[in-house]
Amino acid sequence: MAAILPKSRVGVFWFSNDLRITDNAALNYAAQSCETLICVYILDPRLYAPNRYGLRSMGPMRDRFLQESLAQLSVDLNAVGQTLLVLRESPLQAMAQLIGKYDPGLVVRSRQAGFYEYKQWAMLQRRYRLISFKDIATHTLFNDEDLLPFPLTDLPKTFSQFRKKVEPLADIRNLLPVCDLPPPPRGLKRDHTFRRELLKHQSRSIFKGGAEAGIQQLQGYFHTTAPSEYKTVRNALDGWGNSTKLSPWLANGCLSVNQVLLALGEYEAQYSANESTYWISFELLWREYFQWSAYLHGARLFARDGINGSKKLNTFYSQRFMQWCEGSTPFPLVNALMKQLNVTGYMSNRGRQITASCLVNELALDWRYGAAYFEQQLIDYDVASNWGNWQYIAGVGADPRGGRHFNLDKQREIFDPEGDFIAKWGGESATAEVNSVDAADWPLADE
Numbered sequence: 001m002a003a004i005l006p007k008s009r010v011g012v013f014w015f016s017n018d019l020r021i022t023d024n025a026a027l028n029y030a031a032q033s034c035e036t037l038i039c040v041y042i043l044d045p046r047l048y049a050p051n052r053y054g055l056r057s058m059g060p061m062r063d064r065f066l067q068e069s070l071a072q073l074s075v076d077l078n079a080v081g082q083t084l085l086v087l088r089e090s091p092l093q094a095m096a097q098l099i100g101k102y103d104p105g106l107v108v109r110s111r112q113a114g115f116y117e118y119k120q121w122a123m124l125q126r127r128y129r130l131i132s133f134k135d136i137a138t139h140t141l142f143n144d145e146d147l148l149p150f151p152l153t154d155l156p157k158t159f160s161q162f163r164k165k166v167e168p169l170a171d172i173r174n175l176l177p178v179c180d181l182p183p184p185p186r187g188l189k190r191d192h193t194f195r196r197e198l199l200k201h202q203s204r205s206i207f208k209g210g211a212e213a214g215i216q217q218l219q220g221y222f223h224t225t226a227p228s229e230y231k232t233v234r235n236a237l238d239g240w241g242n243s244t245k246l247s248p249w250l251a252n253g254c255l256s257v258n259q260v261l262l263a264l265g266e267y268e269a270q271y272s273a274n275e276s277t278y279w280i281s282f283e284l285l286w287r288e289y290f291q292w293s294a295y296l297h298g299a300r301l302f303a304r305d306g307i308n309g310s311k312k313l314n315t316f317y318s319q320r321f322m323q324w325c326e327g328s329t330p331f332p333l334v335n336a337l338m339k340q341l342n343v344t345g346y347m348s349n350r351g352r353q354i355t356a357s358c359l360v361n362e363l364a365l366d367w368r369y370g371a372a373y374f375e376q377q378l379i380d381y382d383v384a385s386n387w388g389n390w391q392y393i394a395g396v397g398a399d400p401r402g403g404r405h406f407n408l409d410k411q412r413e414i415f416d417p418e419g420d421f422i423a424k425w426g427g428e429s430a431t432a433e434v435n436s437v438d439a440a441d442w443p444l445a446d447e
Contacts, residue, residue, distance in 0.1 A: 306396025
């Protein structure tokens, strides 16, 4: 636990990928370190504007899940005497506004794996040298001390090496309780407090954002026998019970990884452990590895040549990319998966591997456009896991085999032999060939 400094008169807690009040070490630290506390979430308008790939970082379904999560967080904070401010400005402008008005002595947040979020945090520290800034790991299983005996600079180059070193440390921690939060400062401007009318997007997604919904899914899943069969069904392309479906709440921090491991441990104690229950913790360690890899490699997570510097051609065909996004390629299974994603904001892990392999190999496109499209569409978007997995498929990341190329016909035979999934999502190919015409005006994603 981080050492507590003498209390500041006013503190700011900056919610980000930790939209919960339970098992939140950063929030607990802030609560014990100040007399009054401002709880804020900053919704950067640039997330909704076209980025370097001609896409938006925040698509409608991802936005809806976030708004639902903020609504639940607002309710939870109100219940302990706090209030949630939601500022729709750039983070630097929003923090400047709060600092100028309330003169805080302390700003606390959960640690971020994103390189650009790190840059913003570092810039704030340079601008406001009289303020204490503290970030604490809440999005990962391990913290810096736990990663010993190797420093972050010696992070193993493959997941297998990482797992062998840290798996013995992955015991279940005690969950931090909800602490008593200091009140907001007097005169806090409530014009920016969260309002439910922000929820405006309709979708067919069966996921609902927020810590309460996350707990319901966690308890519901582990109150069935599904965990004991997880490894045998996890590759299914459809079906609610074929995986934990916890990733959206983990990605937004509505649940902590400790909460998941605690529920898993309780299940194993009651029903016994097997290879399937182990595989749940195994995949949580994969998630962990991607988080620490992102911390280490920074901007290389978004580079064309990836973290290992593999040289890749920067070819791009705009029509091919649009066919992939819309689900109108010559590959029915890929089409069905992309249409599922576009309607629900979700896709199975196997589906993500299949569609990513298609974009990189069959369509010969720059992998970063695929990663950026998933960032826009996925309600469980997590910067480290998304971009790390795409690098893995593209052969520029942590895969010792140098990338993965899936045989699409074989994948269809294995995972949709009767064609039910393709029929459900209307995946029958809309074109007989791959378009090879490039568009000169398509945005270029250079290094």
